[in-house]
Amino acid sequence: MSRKVVFKTYNQYQLSLLPPRYDDLVPVNHPVRIVNTIIDHVDISALEKSYKGGGTSSYHPRMLLKVIIYAYLRNLYSSRKIEQALHENIHFMWLSGQSKPDHNTINDFRGKRLQGHLKKIFHQVVLLLVEQGIISLKDIYIDGTKIESNANRYTFVWGKSIKTSKERIKKQLKALWSYVEKVYKDEQHIPNTPDFEAIDAAKVEATINQINNALQGKEIDKKIKQKLNYAKKNWPTNMAKYQNQEAILKERNSYSKTDPDATFMRMKDDHMQNGQLKPAYNIQASTNNQYLTNYTLAQTTADTTTLKDHLNNHIENYNEKPETLTADAGYGSEENYTDLEDKNITAFVKYNYFHKEQQDKKKGKMNPFHPDQLHYNKETDTYFCPMGQTMTNIGSYKKKTTNGFEQELHRYQAQNCKGCPLRTRCHKSKTNRIIERNYNLIRLKSQAKTLLTSEQGVAKRKQRCWDVEAVFGNIKQNMNFKRFMLRGIDKVNIEIGLIAMAHNLKKYSLTI
Template identity: 85%
Template sequence: MSRKVIFKTYCQDQLSLLPPSYDDLVPIHHPVRVVNTIIDNIDISVLEKSYKGGGTSSYHPRMLLKVIIYAYLRNLYSSRKIEQALSENIHFMWLSGQSKPDHNTINDFRGKRLKGHLKSIFHQVVLLLVEQGVVSLKDIYVDGTKIEANANRYTFVWGKSIKTHKERIKKQLKELWSYVEKVYKEEQLIPNTPDFEAIDAEKVAATIHQINDALKGKDIDKKVKQKLNYAKKNWLTNMAKYEQQEAILQQRNSYSKTDPSATFMRMKDDHMQNGQLKPGYNFQASTNNQYLTNYTIGQTTADTTLLKDHVADHIQNYGQTPETLTADAGYGSEENYTDLEAKEITAFVKYNYFHKEQQDTKKGKINPFHPDQLYYNKKTDTYYCPMGQAMTHMGSYKKKTKNGFEQELHRYQAQNCNGCPLRSLCHKSKTHRIIERNYNLIRLKAAAKKLLTSEQGIEKRKQRCWDVEAVFGNIKQNMNFKRFMLKGIDKVKVEIGLIAMAHNLKKYSLTL
C-alpha cells in the first residue's frame, strides 16, 4: 500500500506581517560580521580627508572598504562581479546597507582612493589582532613568492638588448670615424677624435654632425654615405628611446611594455608548466601564527636584495623591532646578516649550502681542500694547504655588491704547486692556488650556524615551513589569487594589501 506524499508549504505570494531583516539572515559568527566589526574599529580619517567635497554626495569610504575587503575574502576580485554581488548576495547587501555602487565607483575607490593609504589601515587591523592575542610582532617568519602581473606575457624590454644596440651604434660610429681618418690621412690632416666611451643621444648627434662636416665636399664611398644617412635618420631617435627605456629599467634587467613596473621573472606555477619567464612582482611577506603581519612588493627576482627594506618597513610602521626573524637560504647574505645584527634582531636565517653542510657532516663527507677546512695560523696570518705548504697573505681589496654593500676580501697564495701530487684534487688554476677569505662573512655564518643548529633554531626552521608557506598556499590555491587585476606598482601594493587583510580576517573568523 503506497503512502501519501506530503510536501512542505510553498507559496511565493505569502505576505509577512513584518518584513524580514537582513540582520536576521546573517549568522552571528559569519566572516562578514568579522569584517564589519574590525573595519568599524579602525581609523580611516586619511581616506575621508581625500574627498574634496562639493558636488553630489559620495558613497562612504568605510562602506566601500568593507565591501571590497569582504569581496576579496570571498575570492571576488572583479569590480563587475562585486557590483553584481551587491544586488544579489544577502551578505553584501547587509554589509553595504543596501547601497549599490557601480563597478566604476568600486574600481576608482580601489585603484585611486586606497593608493598610499591602505598600508596604514592594514597595520591597524594587525594591531587589533595583536590585542586579541592571536598575533605577535616579536617573532616573524619571512619569505617571498612571485605573482604574475596584469601584463602581456610577450611584449618586453630587456636591459641586455639595450646595451647590445648601444654597443652596435658605438661600433658603427667608430667605423665611420675610421673612414674619416683614412680620408684625412691622405691629405696629411689629423681631425679631432670624438669621445666614444660613454655615448648618449647628445654625443651621438654631435659625432654624426662632426663626421658629416668632415666629409662635406669629399668624394666618399657609396656604402659609407648610405650608412651616414641611415645614422642621421635613425640613431638619434633610437638613442633617445634607449635612454628612456633605461630610465624605466633603473636597476632591473627587464620590464613589460604593458606594465612597465613589472619585471620578467621565472615562476614555478606558470600556465605552460615549463618555467617560462612572465611579468610579475616579488611579494615579500612577514607572518606569525599564519597571519600576515607585514608585506612589501619587490621588482627584483632575488629575495636577498629585498629583506633590508622589508624589515625597515616593519619597524617604520609599527615603531618596534622584532626580536627574532626566521627565513630560508634565499636571504642569507653578508649585507642581510650585518643589517639584522645592527638592529639587534636574532636571525635564524640560513645561508647557501647550509643543508649540504649538515648532510655532508652526517655522512662524513668533508672536503679537505675547501678553504674552510684549511688550517689557519692567526698569529702569522697564514693558511696551510693539505700538503702543509704555507699560503701567504697577498693583500686585501674591497668590492661593492649590486646593492651597493661594501665587502672586504683577503687573498692568500701558495708558494709552489708544481709537482704536487694533490694538485688536480686541490685546484684547477694554471698558476699556484689562490684563495679569498671574507672574514666578516665567515664570522656571521658561524654565528648563524650556531643559532640554526640550536634547539630553538631547529624549532624555528620547522615552524617557518608551515607558517609563511601555508599563507602563500592559501592565497594562491584557496583564494585563487595568482595574477594581479591592477597595473602599476602603486595599485599592485593596494591589491596585495587587500589580499593580506582578507586572509587575516578570514583566518580570524575561523577562530571565533
C-alpha cells in the same frame, strides 16, 4: 501499500505581514560580520579627509572598504563582479546597507583613493589581533613569493638588448669615422676625432653631422652615403628611446611595456612547468601564527636584497623591532646578517649550503680541500693546504655589492703547487692556489650555524615551513590569486594589501 508524498509549502508570492530584515538573514558568526566589526574599529579619518567637498555626494569610504575587503575574502577580484554581487548577494547587500556603487566607483576607490592609506589600515587590523593575543610582533617568519602582473608577457624590454644596441651604434659610428680618416689620409688637415665614449642622443646626432660635414664635397662610396642618411634619420631617435628605457629600468634587467614597474621573473607555478619568464612582482611577507603581519613589494628577482628594506618597513610601521626573525637561505648574506646584528635581532637565517653542510657532516663527506677545512694559524696569519704547505697572506681588497655594502676579502696563496699529487683535486688554477677569506662573513655564519642547530633553531626552521609558506599556499590556491588585476607598483601595493587583509580576516573568522 504506497505512502502519500507530502511536500513543504512552496508559494513564492506569499505576502509577509512584516518583511524580513537583512540582518536576520546573515548568520551570527558569518565572515561578513567579522569584516564589518573589524573595519568599524579602525581609524579611517585620513582616508575621509582625502575627499574634497562640493559637488554630488560620495559613497562612504568605510562602506566601500568593507565591500572590497569582503569581496577579496570571497575570491571576487573583478570590479564588475563586485558590482554584480551588490545587486544579487544578500551578504553584500547587508554589508553595503543596500548601497550599489558601480564598477567604476569601486575601481576608482580601490586604485586611487586607497593609495597611501591602506597600509596604515592593514597595520591597525594587525594590532587589533595583537591586542587579542592571537599573534605576536616579537617573533616573525619571512619569505617571498612571485605573483604575475597584469601585463602582456610578450611585450618586454631587456637591459642587455639596450646595451647591445648602443654598442652597435657606437661601433658603426667608429667605422664611419674610419672611412673619414681614409678619405683624408693624403691630406695634411684631418678633422678632429669625435668623442665616442658615453654617447647619448645629442652626441650621436652631433657626431653624424660632423661626419657629414667632413665628407662634404668629397667623392664618397654610395653605401656609406646610404648608411649616413639612415643613421641621421634613425640613430638619434633610437638613442633617445634607449635612454628613456634605461631610466625606467634603473637597476633592473627587464620590464614589461604594458606595466613598466613589473620585472620579468621565472615563475615556479607556471602551467607549463618549465619556469617561464613572466612579468611579475616579488612579494615579501612577514607572518606569525599563519597571519600576515607585514608585506612589501620588490621589483627584483632575488630575495637577498629585499630583507633590509622589508625589516625597516616593519619597524617604521609598528615603532618596534622583532626579537626573533626566521628566514630561509635566500636571505643569508653578510649585509643581512650585519644589519640584523646591528638591530640586535636574534636571526635564525640559513646561509647557502647550510643543508648540504649538515648532510655532508652526517655522512662524513666533508671536503678536505674546501677553504673552511684548511687549518689556519692566527698568530702567523697563514693557512696550510692538505699537503701541509704554507699559504701566506698576499693582501686584501674591498668590494661593494649591488646594494653598496662593502666587503673586505683577504687573499692567501700557496708557495708551490707544481708536482703536488693532490693538485687536480685541490684546485684547477694554472698557477699556485689562491683562496679568499671574508672573516666578517665567516664569523657571522658561525653565529648563524650555532643558532640554527640549537634546539630552538631546529624548532624555528620547522615552524617556518608551515607558517609563512602556508600563507602563500592559501593565497595562491584557496584564494586563487595568482595574477594581479591592477597595473603599476602603487596600485599593486594596494591589491596585495587587500589580499593580506582578506587572508587575515578569513583566518580570524575560523577561530571564533
